[in-house]
Amino acid sequence: MSQFIESIRIENGQMELIDYHNIRFNSTRKLFYCADKDYDLNSFIQIPGKFKKALVKCRILYDMEVRDVQFSFYEPQNIKSLKLINASINYEHKSIDRFHLELLKKTAFPADEVLIVNNGKISDTSFSNIIFRKKKKWFTPNSPLLAGVRREYLLNEGIIEEISICPSDLKIFDSFMLINALLPFDLSRALPIQNILDL
Numbered sequence: 001m002s003q004f005i006e007s008i009r010i011e012n013g014q015m016e017l018i019d020y021h022n023i024r025f026n027s028t029r030k031l032f033y034c035a036d037k038d039y040d041l042n043s044f045i046q047i048p049g050k051f052k053k054a055l056v057k058c059r060i061l062y063d064m065e066v067r068d069v070q071f072s073f074y075e076p077q078n079i080k081s082l083k084l085i086n087a088s089i090n091y092e093h094k095s096i097d098r099f100h101l102e103l104l105k106k107t108a109f110p111a112d113e114v115l116i117v118n119n120g121k122i123s124d125t126s127f128s129n130i131i132f133r134k135k136k137k138w139f140t141p142n143s144p145l146l147a148g149v150r151r152e153y154l155l156n157e158g159i160i161e162e163i164s165i166c167p168s169d170l171k172i173f174d175s176f177m178l179i180n181a182l183l184p185f186d187l188s189r190a191l192p193i194q195n196i197l198d199l
Contacts, residue, residue, distance in 0.1 A: 003061055003062065004094055004095055005094050006041065006094065007058070007060075009057065009058075009074070010047060011055050016184070018042060020152055020153055021041055021181070025041055029064060035064055044066045045069060051071045051073070056074055057073075057182055076182070080191060080195060082125065083109075083111035083113070083114055083196075085115065087117070091146050101126045104116065104126055105126040105127075113125050113127075116145065120167075121141060121165065122165040122166065122167065122170070123145045128179060129144055129146070129147075129179050131151075131160050131176065131179055134173050138160040139162070139163050140154075140155070140161070141164070141165045142163055142165075143165075150179045150184065151179060154185055160185075171193070175190040176193060
């Protein structure tokens with residue numbers, strides 16, 4: 001059976017969205033391994049001194065138990081353009097098996113990244129959720145490949161709204177933003193909708 005990952009953003013020693021990570025971590029353990037006891041990821045994360053004054057990615061590998069905890073300095077990818085790609089793919093849980101996603105990503109050229117159209121609906125990129133802006137309001141597809149923790153947080157906070165989005169709908173938006181556990185909501189990262197190729 002596959003193993004799974006939680007990728008946690010740590011900035012200046014402070015972990016973000018840890019409660020959301022705990023919920024996904026424990027629900028995945030229950031679903032795949034019938035775990036009957038919840039764990040708290042806080043008890044597995046001891047941030048080394050050199051990682052307490054920077055932007056850091058904490059990668060937790062687990063199955064029934066936590067198997068590995070790694071820390072690395074985080075530098076976001078410089079993604080400026082997306083290419084629409086039709087694909088029938090399932091990635092409902094954050095598994096280490098990303099083989100099909102990595103294959104799709106190789107088809108992105110001349111863009112930097114793919115935007116996956118799954119069963120006729122906009123879903124995700126190969127590594128993030130996506131949100132779209134229309135008249136100062138932000139929306140996210142209701143058909144994500146993976147319902148990420150940042151997406152869940154923004155929905156709960158009322159910052160974004162979930163709607164059905166088809167490729168033909170993209171023209172009604174003015175910009176987009178990629179979000180995930182490591183990529184927070186930040187208006188400075190918004191990109192023009194024209195940066196999605198094959199509209």
